[in-house]
Amino acid sequence: MNGKGIYMDNHATTPLDPRVLEAMMPYFTETFGNAASRSHGYGWEAEKAAEAGREQIARLINAKAKEIIFTSGATESDNLAIKGVVEFYKDKGNHVITGAIEHKAVLDTCKALERKGLATVTYLPVDRYGLVDPDDVRKAITDKTLLVSIMFANNEIGTINPIGEIGKVTREKGVLFHTDATQGVGKLPLDVEAMNIDLLSMSAHKMYGPKGIGALYVRAKGPRVRLTPVIDGGGHERGFRSGTLNVPGIVGFGKACELCREGMADEGQRLLGLRERLREGLFSQLDDIFLNGHPVHRLPGNLNVSFAYVEGESLLMGLNGSTHPIALAESEPPIAVSSGSACTSATLEPSYVLKALGVGDDLAHTSIRFGLGRFNTAEEVDYVTNRVVHEVRRLRELSPLYEMAKEGIDLKSVAWQRD
């Protein structure tokens, strides 16, 4: 815990691990060469560092180094995977299958392809926990299907999809399988061979690496996956993605992958322990709160809870230091979490993820996402629990809905005057 506050929004981004920073430092000023320079030692050293990073990243997902294509992040990786397949294989088909609660980087890429008339897209529903049914994938595949894109773990609710099962279906049916693994990679074991994954998006800054660097795994054999590039240029990355390599970023990304791989089992257990401590602390002290997402198949660091009768942004305001005089920052540090409430989104719509799970808009407005990470402690969890309980109770005293519910009025039966 420190005076700047408690960061519990690790699905948005993670802090850079100091060991990662240390590994990166020489590649800004000393070993600054262009990895594509073949005519001198500066280039050779940069290339060597980039290739070492590529090895570390590949090892985390049981891929070969040459199957790792560097990008600026997972959004670009998703664009390259989906647009690249649709364009390259346009003579074979035009159908893409994805899920209703994918990240916008996947959904908006699919919508852009639909708008341009380049693809037809099936958006598979999810169950009340956010899971895609592999049978639904099987049923949706047609002779025009090129690609199935289903995320590994969801960024809001942490639900982990049965990726291995889906991979079996796509391999059997002979269609390509892409997974946006941004939230799950480095936290849970992933094996592109065992799970029959053909394309996999990842991002360094979700795993204690730097921002601005990501990768797309592109299967080289069985089948060899081809893509039309989104970014043209000097033909870097075997022509898949032109542009000078971000060598310090790659070095940091590689180190981040190595740290995640080495610590995965222990860190997963530790985070699960903290997450359950938080969940039990909240659920034992507050009534009318609801878990969003799967009780078991979820990221160890994810907790998403709806606090009925308390609007999410008002709860964030009570936690995030907006209302704090600076003097309080030491004894009562602000807390960084996020909400699925409309008031916190750019669109003024509540979370489409919660909606797809069948969570009503009323409860979606009251949802808070806690994202625990490597640097959170049990002490922080206890502090956050107490603060959240305190703020929820305070705001419920202000809430006409809480008052009505306690009087036994069924809120669903009320004729609300909508504005």
Next chain:
Amino acid sequence: MAYSDKVIDHYSNPRNVGSFPKGEENVGTGVVGAPECGDVMKLQLKISDDGVVQDARFKTFGCGSAIASSSYVTELVKGKTVDEVLQIKNTHIVQELSLPPVKIHCSVLAEDGIKAAIADWKKKRTPTSPKPEAAEAS
């Protein structure tokens, strides 16, 4: 988002929170908004026979700006006549609390809440009409 000092003040120390005892005379209750929209405001005004607002109470489900808007209007209406209260415009609340454009609907809700409370009070005073017991408002 950066909140204005007045929004923070009303959110942190809301004025006139609560409900008047059930069955209290001369109270008009307005409940506006909907849970699915993320805003519900309950505003109660206690109005004397000669049409002056003597006291006010609120409870609000909504963002910090919605809570602040309703808290602010409970202070604003006290001592005003019904006619004066009906003249209050949402733009006044926007200005007073320095609400950003994305929060203007909070001020609209507060204005609607006032109008609904006065309408309820007027309805209750009409002797011929049956005693209104709006389930959500009592």
